[in-house]
Amino acid sequence: MEKKKALRLSIKVLMIVIVVVFVVGFYNLFVFISGIASWGSFGPKLTKDESTGDWTLTFTGNPKNGGFLGMSLSLELTISDVNQKVIAMNSTTIQIGAGSSQPVSLTMKIPAEFVPGGNLTQAKGYFEMKMDIRTLGNLMGLAQVIKVGGGGP
């Protein structure tokens, strides 16, 4: 009888844990994502080194965590050529405490040899951004992968 009672109690406790984990985790993720508009100039900035012809892509932002649990944000940027060969790649991970913000910056150098004619906007290839947002000690989260660009002659 004791075993059954213990099992019944464990099941009830676990059910409550599931509801709490789901509500708290989802709320934190939702608050974090809905605050993207207030992250400042969260986006890429392109600059060209005129002496070498190399391009520098800088991704900056100031993500704010409005939830009541810490969050982890991982960013990975990849630039590849038309044959999917990686030209440049960089990644970073930051921890953002509850109710605070943390600046993030990611820089990539695109060598001039991969930019025909020196004009990056006319170059063929792919740009991929992976953003991984996690909460509850990295146990729950969401990831977004965006890949744009194209190949061809």
Add this chain to the structure above:
Amino acid sequence: MKIRIKTMVVAALALIFLTALPLALETYVPSEFFRAFTVMGGVDLMALLNKVVIIGVAMAVLVILRGSTEKASRAGLGVSIAYKVFWFLVVLFILGLGNIENLGLAVLGGTSGGATNTVIFDFRLIAFLVAAIVALMIAHALIDYRESKTSRPLT
């Protein structure tokens, strides 16, 4: 074999809402809607509805089996365990937006005009906790079965 009215009602409701309704949707909703939803949402709505139909049939069968077998019998224990595992699979189905094999990962998005946008929700922790509950429920059912066989409570 005696089947209670309550069992029949639950089975009928499962068939109506999870089998007949999705089939009616597939018949009466224009296929363009399903195609548009698949492209925009990244979820194959038609395949999802077909899976819901299968879940409805499986649920109805399990409800009838559960209602018609003796709880203290070996068959009753088997059906009880199958019913719990079935509910675990339904949770995985919901968490994975129709993909049980993702084990709690919901993948949305797709490719449009050369651009790919994929969003992945990670609910594996929830799936793990539900698996733990199902395991405990199965243990509970096994103890119930053993108690009914020995006719004395286990301490």
